[in-house]
Amino acid sequence: MKFDYKVKYKGKWYLPGEEIEEEKEEAVKFASMPFDKPFTKTEINRMSTDALKTLAAENDVPGYEEMTGSSLKEYFINLFEL
Structure with missing residues (x-):
C-alpha cells in the first residue's frame, strides 16, 4: 500500500x-474458522435463536441443540473474539 x-x-x-x-x-x-465470513457483535446479538441454531448446525458446533439463544450468542462472540 x-x-x-x-x-x-x-x-x-x-x-x-x-x-x-x-x-x-x-x-x-x-x-481457520469454519464460517464463510466473520460476523460483528451487533449482527450476532440481533440474530434470532433459530438463526443462531441454524448457523451452529451448519458449522458443527458441539451441543448446539441444548444451548439457549443467549448461550449461542456468547459462544459465537467468544469464538470471534469480539
Whole structure:
C-alpha cells in the first residue's frame, strides 16, 4: 500500500510513495474458522435463536441443540473474539 503523504503505520514512519507491507494476520486468524465470513457483535446479538441454531448446525458446533439463544450468542462472540 502507498500513500501520497508521510504516514505512521504500526509505529514506523513511511515517506510519501514508499511501499508499506501489510500484514495478513486478520485473514489468517479467520481462515481457520469454519464460517464463510466473520460476523460483528451487533449482527450476532440481533440474530434470532433459530438463526443462531441454524448457523451452529451448519458449522458443527458441539451441543448446539441444548444451548439457549443467549448461550449461542456468547459462544459465537467468544469464538470471534469480539
